[in-house]
Amino acid sequence: ERERLYLGFDFGTSGARFAVIDIGGTIQAEAKRHYPLYSNGESRDWVRSWKETLFLLLQDIPPNLRKHIVSISIDGTSATTIILDSDTGEPLCRPFLYNETCSEALPAVKSIAPPNHTVCSATSTLCKLVSWWNRDGLNEKSALLLHQADWLLWLLHGKLGVSDYNNALKVGYDPEADSYPSWLISQPYSHLLPSVVAPGTPIACLKEELRNKFGFQKECVVCTGTTDSIAAFLAARVTQPGKAVTSLGSTLAIKLLSNTRVEDSRFGVYSHRLDDKWLVGGASNTGGAVLRQLFTDDQLKKLSEQINPSQISLLDYYPLPKAGERFPIADPDLAPRLLPRPENDAEYLHGILESIARIEEKGYGLLKELGATAVDQVFTAGGGANNEKWTKIRERVLGLPVSRANQTEAAYGTALLAIKGDQQNIL
Ligand code: ADP
The missing domain is CATH 3.30.420.40 (ATPase, nucleotide binding domain)
Structure with a gap:
């Protein structure tokens, strides 16, 4: 029988890692890279740094292992937000980082959300969305919101508009009802919200061009991810x-x-x-x-x-x-x-x-x-x-x-999510 391997990426605050594990949880390969420094005028070009790091890490995976990888997942920092053109996938502005505050949007968010909701914090994804909407929203007809992990996964599978309920918590998704609440759906910017599934759900196969370029196998699927701190918890295999x-x-x-x-x-x-x-x-x-x-x-x-x-x-x-x-x-x-x-x-x-x-x-x-x-x-x-x-x-x-x-690396946790995705793969 052919060996089945699972690939997890962690996009943390200072750099990114991958881990390749087998079904028994043994690490077959791992590596880390710091984000390269690109600037865009006076600010840092994070989107380019993340994208480049993803492809450098793909190259770091030993070629003899790549053809055995059947499933991939990625985590990102919580509330790191990208607004992009839903036709092309191109970012419409620089990303909002996890710790960035959008205090000017907080009163508007507080006026629509239930008291003390997770979105009622100036760093929440929803404050970032409202801030963007009030600045640029009316000029952009076809915009889409993705979290850092969703966007990196999209680079691998090419199907725009999918997220997971861990990343989507801070934009207001209700993981208990498994839907966006009505107070959010009724907002004029709700068409930007991505669709949401469980972490570790297969989205689509790895893009053919990447499969060929890096030597991955045909059946390799790309699965929804989670946030970096949840991935670190998953690594401990606490169930x-x-x-x-x-x-x-x-x-x-x-x-x-x-x-x-x-x-x-x-x-x-x-x-x-x-x-x-x-x-x-x-x-x-x-x-x-x-x-x-x-x-x-x-x-x-x-x-x-x-x-x-x-x-x-x-x-x-x-x-x-x-x-x-x-x-x-x-x-x-x-x-x-x-x-x-x-x-x-x-x-x-x-x-x-x-x-x-x-x-x-x-x-x-x-x-x-x-x-x-x-x-x-x-x-x-x-x-x-x-x-x-x-x-x-x-x-x-x-x-x-x-x-x-035993394990505490978030990349190990996302590799476990990749196993979960492979086990329920019906693509
Ligand atoms: P972080 O990633 O949050 O910066 P680490 O997980 O790398 O932190 O842990 C570093 C912390 O561990 C330091 O703040 C240091 O004080 C603490 N530390 C290092 N060695 C010991 C030790 N022998 N006993 C207790 N704490 C330690």
């Missing part, structure tokens, strides 16, 4: 409600698989749909950034070795790089608390790690209070996942099994 992934990077982010959908804009908590379950998330400003202000990574390693994780630290801190917290405490003025500092640095670090663990515990507790499935096991991603003493402290504080996630 049971109650299982969660804590990301201990510069900040602390938690994501819990739940049977119920939970939203609370006060805490920045919202849920993404994952088939018949919900991925509930919250993000605290505590995390590794504070550790980096105090210690080098080398010091962190050496000091951690001196910690006895079964001993309770009574030092009670709230480590923040600057004032302000959203989750699990909603207080834009919350002050960092890192005093008193004991003379012994290992003791100090122990207190900080334990305090961050208590914030993590409070976070999972809050999700449960808000109605999510109770957490029963935690996997860890990010720089903090390598600290075994911290893991032991967290096990004690959370009262749950805690371990490292």
